[in-house]
Amino acid sequence: MKRKAKAARKLKAVKHDGREFDALTDAEILQAARSDPDAQPLSDEQLRRMQRPNPKVVRQALGLSQEAFAERFRIPIGTLRDWEQGRVEPDQAARAYLMVIARNPRAVRKALEAAT
Secondary structure (H helix, E strand, C coil), X not given: CHHHHHHHHHHHHHCCXXXXXXXXXXXXXXXXXXXXXXXXXXXXXXXXXXXCCCHHHHHHHCCCCHHHHHHHCCCCHHHHHHHHCXXXXXXXXXXXXXHHHHHCHHHHHHHHHHCC
8 A cells, every 4th residue: 555655746746837937928939948968859860861761771671681681572682681781772662562562571472472
């Protein structure tokens, strides 16, 4: 019983009155957000990098070697290695293909198997 009472006291201590926040204007909220060093807006380069699927991350998430991934999804092994090592950026079609692989690898594999 003591643990529950202690937890309840902690929860009460954490509660905040939202009226002060609700009274802030959009400009004040934006100013407060920009003054937080841990919440700075992303640069254009950071935003671009986040929007690109990372071939290595996709492959590793599937638990496949480079060879197995390249074979399964019909990507030339040299191309995959170039992407993963940053020598070449995947073009728009390849990025779209990588996103589809990342979201639904079974469907891609099934479609490729049906095509052979």
